[in-house]
Amino acid sequence: MADAEASRPADAEGVTRWLRDAGVSVVALPFVDPSAIVRVKTIPVDRFPQVAEHGVGLSTLFNAAMSNDQFALRAGFIDGPSGDLRLRPDPAAVVPLAAMPGWAWAPVDQYTQAGEPFAGCPRAFARRMATGFGTRDLSVRAAFEFEFSMGVRRDDGSFEQFAQRALPRLLRTAWLLTGDPGRAEDAAQEALVRVYVVWPRIRLEEPEAYCHRVLRNHVVSQWRR
Numbered sequence: 001m002a003d004a005e006a007s008r009p010a011d012a013e014g015v016t017r018w019l020r021d022a023g024v025s026v027v028a029l030p031f032v033d034p035s036a037i038v039r040v041k042t043i044p045v046d047r048f049p050q051v052a053e054h055g056v057g058l059s060t061l062f063n064a065a066m067s068n069d070q071f072a073l074r075a076g077f078i079d080g081p082s083g084d085l086r087l088r089p090d091p092a093a094v095v096p097l098a099a100m101p102g103w104a105w106a107p108v109d110q111y112t113q114a115g116e117p118f119a120g121c122p123r124a125f126a127r128r129m130a131t132g133f134g135t136r137d138l139s140v141r142a143a144f145e146f147e148f149s150m151g152v153r154r155d156d157g158s159f160e161q162f163a164q165r166a167l168p169r170l171l172r173t174a175w176l177l178t179g180d181p182g183r184a185e186d187a188a189q190e191a192l193v194r195v196y197v198v199w200p201r202i203r204l205e206e207p208e209a210y211c212h213r214v215l216r217n218h219v220v221s222q223w224r225r
Helices: 002-006 012-021 045-054 060-064 122-134 158-178 181-197 207-224
Strands: 026-032 038-044 056-058 085-089 103-105 108-111
Touching: 012 045, 026 045, 026 085, 026 108, 026 122, 038 045, 038 056, 045 085, 108 122, 158 181, 158 207, 181 207
Parallel strands: 026 103
Antiparallel strands: 026 038, 056 085, 085 108
């Protein structure tokens, strides 16, 4: 094992050739979000050098992910899936997966569009903490453990009733706007998440009309990206 690690290339081009020789065709790019949920993007192995240099896109929204797979949006901070980060895999940490022939695993760091390290990158944070402990002659072994989550329950159930009633019409509108069932479902769910955040303010007005406006604005923003 030591000899294999010693002969392993460190540059992205060399790692790509090494992965091809190992029979790898797909590389998984995982990161762990603030709710300890592993999110993964995948790329063909031939794109690894390009992605290692320039990264692949990630919405800032995933830095407000909750354990129920929804998002803790905050007005003026993260209002929705706007903006973009870049995920760059670490060539030195790529590992072919013995239990999944044809696949490799490459942990990623998050960068801004300007190429600066993103302050909220989980892997960079762990690295900074480990380095800090190292200056005190301490070492760190860390893992993510999913323990519990906290939330607010709206006892009157009014939003849940609204969502059940409005969802079929939202899906039809989203399908007409996107032409794709999967994207339509994502867009409708995103609209409901945004409405939930402001529900106490809009519930007595026209929440379905508001929800459809949110849906249209969301789809249009996706077209422009």
